[in-house]
Amino acid sequence: MRRLHSLAGRAAAALGLALCVASAQAAMGLAELPGREGDGPVTVFYPSAGPEATVQRGPFSLQLAPDAPPSPGNGRLVAISHGSGGNPWVHADLARVLVQHGYVVAMPRHRGDNALDPSTPGPQSWRQRPGEVSRAIDAVLADPRFAALDARHVGLYGMSAGGHTALVFAGGRWSPGAFRRHCEANLEADFAFCVGLATRLHHDAWDGLREWVVRQVLRLKFRDEAWLGHEDPRVAAVVAGVPAAADFDMASLARPRVPLALVTARDDRWLVPRFHSTPVLAACLPRCEWLADIAGGHGALLSPPPPADRLGDIALDLLGDPLGFDRGAMHGIDEAIAGFFDRHLTRP
Template sequence: MENDKYSGLKKVEVVDDYLDVTFPMLVLYPTETPEKEEKIGPYLVDVSLDAKLEDERYPLVVISHGTGGTPLVYRHLARDLAKRGFIVAMPEHPFNNVKDNQLERTTKLLRSRPKNITQVIDWFDHSDSFKDHINFEDISIIGHSMGGYTAIAVTGGTPTTLPWETGNETPERIDVDVDERIKKVILFAPALGWFRNEGALEKVNVPIFIMTGERDEITPSFHAEILLNGVINREKIVHKVFENAGHFSFLSPFPPEMKVTSFPPSQDPEGFNRELFQQELAADVLSFLLS
């Protein structure tokens, strides 16, 4: 990707009035201030901390990470988008992240995750630093794995619980507020089993780019089929299957010391080049966002 600007980075806190907590969020954005290498969590990233935001309006992209994950594993994609003129929000979902995952496999999580996305957009709408720099008519969401659930739920999907998420194993429909400010959805290996019921996706009516891995054993092909068969306007969906890609191939490459078999997110099917794939992924994402 040809880059026009540098990537600025701010660390902020967002209020979650449903769980009554605040959660951290990284914001990457275009800047003219040169980058330098910074240690963000366990990773080294070239960014310009707290740099000046240029006096323009930019599209907003929210990235929703997978269950028990961290937004930092999408750092390469986020930085590429920021350098190409996007403001990128990377929230850490409360109680469903690498540091604290107590809400995993609960009904409460199904309710809270979509709310986080609306809370993020509201934060920008009230932020003195960013509100005048956001094009609120051009907001997109990228969701990986459980982030895919989040993206579909907040754009009109009606989820129903899975057996282990309720005390009596009785399916329960989850009411989710749709955020109509979101105009496009990009899904990486999405987890969509919650939308298996007939009619669950009939209100989803935004352009969707779904990317899946041929060798994904965590969210295999039936997840994509739920979406492809459930959305009424099939013409709004683009589906791309990446040859030999696994579930975690969509994450930024990990440092050599983290590439061990005991850490599945660092692993890919044999012969898969994650570093090269990230370039193709970023180009595909940018093309869809600009279309």
């Protein structure tokens, strides 16, 4: 009997190794699912044995297998919430690493805060993003091609505004009123978070007027003091990359609902760490994991990065890599993110 157990164990280990090898060699399939309840489309990447070809999406040339049949992976789904003005393609490198680990990866297009329609970023988008993620999970799980996925162990990665969404799924609560109060108190020091890409300070005689206009908008639009949150019991592990977080009740993140990890960027000038990632870490450690601190800026987690000629001056200043930044190191960060999900989604 002991010998039978030993043989069974070896067979299971061999099967697991074979699945890992198969996943590592898998092509990256691409599908687009219709969104639900008026949401934008859901882009899905997945392991496939289909042949890859060059696929052009905007300025990005990617090797993908569009609509190819899925291959068996690890049976788990990871959703990705993009940042303000984002799209699926700037997270294609992370998606590929996740696919090589066996995951199906789903990316909703957040309404009013994506590359095609950047009309309503900030708190208006943050209100609706968690529901969009949950409905994107619904859409993937309802597709017959992905029927074998485990609906009880879903991962979520979010970057920037998507990191804000990720913190909500980890149990955090925030409010538009907290956003207003933070920006009124720290407008000059955290200007990009409070204003986005609409304008910036020029350190000239007009800065006083710029700040006065911003304060009037803040007081008019962000008076709601209600704390906002969202629960989805299917999401079982969360990674927040350079998250927008200054409007959170940090006490709500002291005991994350699920395993939570953070990736930070020490030279982030869009979401200044001392207002965002640093208070989150102070609140949640040691009950969360500080997965990596990148020696780069806010745009380090965009991989492949958007071409510089597609960015305006403000975006280029906030997203561009600092001098000497090694983009080659980002593959290791992606592997660390996938490893975190492996530990919390695929192991007993």
